[in-house]
Amino acid sequence: MARYIFITGGVVSSLGKGLMAASLGALLQARGYSVRIRKLDPYLNVDPGTMSPYQHGEVYVTDDGAETDLDLGHYERFTGVPSLQSDNVTSGRIYQSIITKERRGDYLGATVQVIPHVTDAIQEFAQDQLDGIDFVLCEIGGTVGDIESLPFIEAIRQLRNEVGRENAISVHVTLVPYIAAAGELKTKPTQHSVRELTSLGIQPDILLCRCEHDLPDGERAKIAQFCNVRKEAVIPALDASSIYNVPLQYHEQGLDAEVLHAFGIADAPEPDLARWHDVMERIENPEGEVIVGVVGKYVGLQDAYKSLQEALFHGGLANRVKVQVRWLDAELFEDDRDLAAKLEPLHAILVPGGFGERGSEGKIGSVKFARERDVPFFGICLGMQMACIEAARNMAGIPAASTTEFGETSEPVVGLITEWMTEEGLQKREAGGDLGGTMRLGAYDAVLQQGSRISEIYGEREISERHRHRYEVNKSYVESLEDTGLIFAGMSPDGELPETVERPDHSWFVGVQYHPELKSKPFDPHPLFASFIAAAVKQSRLV
Template identity: 65%
Template structure:
């Protein structure tokens, strides 16, 4: 039976519950325990799949095809444990499940209420995989006091009461604001947050306090006294230069020891932190710098490309260089020449996205990288834009475009080298889709296999002939244009096992130009950088030496 750690937040949002959860998971692993991390979100969307990146940041996709909160990306990057669909749930999903059961008559005519039906559904979710790991870390989204979060707080309260004594603990993350006028760290917001938590029946065992300044011993004692926690369970969480310092920083503050003490695990196994010491060494002892331009459409919010930013950092760590990623709005290139903007970069990355806005700018970025021999990585839509660019400027197909944009315009404007995927095979089952289908959960989602061409650049990068990567898209490169494009130098170097769906393209006479239909960034980790990002930054490093 797993032990449960429930992570809640108070005072303000965006304090870093996900990072704290991920770092704690990594520390428990360093002590020899197995972990699984999960996210419970109070919003009413069934999942983040239909949310704008401006609303919620990126959508993290699991191997089994779930569209989840970006915090699951933190969990994977820090622990190496592949997230699953059962690691993420929202109020929308919970209520949807309850209403489906009510319509089927599962409740035998009962009046359906938040307590017990909704809370029971949440508890059933929490109990999934109970016998698989030593610790389940469950993060509750939002902050204590949010009305939409109350069913989740009630559910974890009940869950803790129903489990054997000592099986569950609660960790609360709050803010200690610095008031410059008085020159003080103020503990009152944290006291009120804990009071709110205790009013619904949850008493925190560990208090994690975000702070810009060191927390004086006097304030720690005050927090322990008024929040009813042990003094050594008041953990400071300071701002860090890199998120990958977090495991070592939290260990120095005693977070993992406080958690094990709360479970009365004594003596606690000694931690092996060599993995995170090596990660910190690679970050803070870089031997150079490369500049990468990310040409996208959601550049106002970096969380929209969170996994890409982290994967670039991982690639830099593998090459012992600092990656300076700079975000450029693709729409600029629809009005202006990209040369003044892109000439000073060592590599160009065009990420995924949806809709037509900014796509002509992405096409120009791909053209610039191809013609100037600058390393280029196109991901999902970034690959499709590279294919359209090659079709137009190499194969002479001046009207080459995508059905995605024809569909938006309501009429045919392009010769569609990119088409809407209507059917494909997953796990030996045929899946069919229509343009008119609901938007949520209807894309080609999750992990799929691809076969790599012998002697290709990607076969060298991966070091093997078969790969498995995660997808999230509705449109595909049309295989019918393969011959025409390969004659002009765009090699289709990766295909689905049945040979029908192009997965990877590359330019043969280019130092490093690769487009992939999948999302390699989702599987990259600081201690195991994804091969594509590792080699992409290696190529950028070579360019930086020539400049």
């Protein structure tokens, strides 16, 4: 039977519950246990797929085609365990399921209520697909006391009673602020947060206290006394030099040992943290630095490109260099001179995925600059499409080349994908349909040309990568584009959908329709990012 670790937050949001869950999962893994990490989000959206990145950061996509919270990216990067659709649920999805059942008459005329129907549905989610799992970590979004989170708190209270207190513990993440004027750490916010959680029926077993200064023994003892936990269960969590140092830092503070103690496990092996020490050694001892420009639409909030940012960092680890990312707003490139001034200092250029026309001309201009100046270029999703439109306009003699995503066009080099094959059969979409969950989502196979640059990078010809898009390069333009030297080296297995492009005559020019950043990890960097940063290193020696 799986043991449950419920993770809640108090005082303020953005305390790092997701990183804490990911780090604890990595520590339990290092001791030989199997883990699965889940996120329970109280908001009413069915999933974050239709939310602005400025509202919620990036949308993380799983192999099985779920659009999920960005914390699932942390879970995968730290544990290497592929996330599933069942690892993220929202209030919207819970209520959608319940209302659908009610309309069908599944409740046999009963009055449908938050208790037991909503809380039962939350518990069913928490217990789904756990065969062979030793520990399941469930992170509750938001902060204790939020109105929308109350059904989730009640559900985990009930679940703790159902599985037995010996099989479920509560970890509460709080803030211990430092008041500079008084020169003191204040424990009262933590006390109030724990009191609120206790009033809802949950006594935390472990407190993870976020603080900017060391937490003295006296303060730990005070928190323990007022919050009814062991002093050893009050774990200080100071800001780390890198998020990848967090597992090592939490281990030094005894978090994993205290979790095992709370479960009464006394015979757990010591953790093997060699790969985390190796990651930190590479971070702390770089042998150089490269500058990569990301020309995007949502650069005002870096969480909008969280997985991309981490994948570039992982590419640096693979090459033992520090990657300095310059976030460039594509909309601000008003003319070629302005664009060149921003791009000339860069060792590599990346155009990421995105939606909508805003900033598209700046992205196309960036592709042209990289192509003409022989600067390493990486286009992802929309970035690959912009590379094809740039080639069509400037090399194939199709000045009106565009995408139907931006409106009607006489030269739809990129168009709405209306149907594609999946394991479940033919999928069809129509223009003007619903936006949520209607894209080509999840893992799809691609076949790479023998001898192409991208097949050499992967070291194989058949790959599987995660997609999230509605538009594809129009196959009828492939021949014209290949006449410009742009090679479609990767296609869907049926040969209908272009998956990758490259320029053999360029130092490093690759575009992909999928999102390789979603599968990169610090201890296993994605080969495309490792190769891209290697090209940036070579470029840095030329400028």
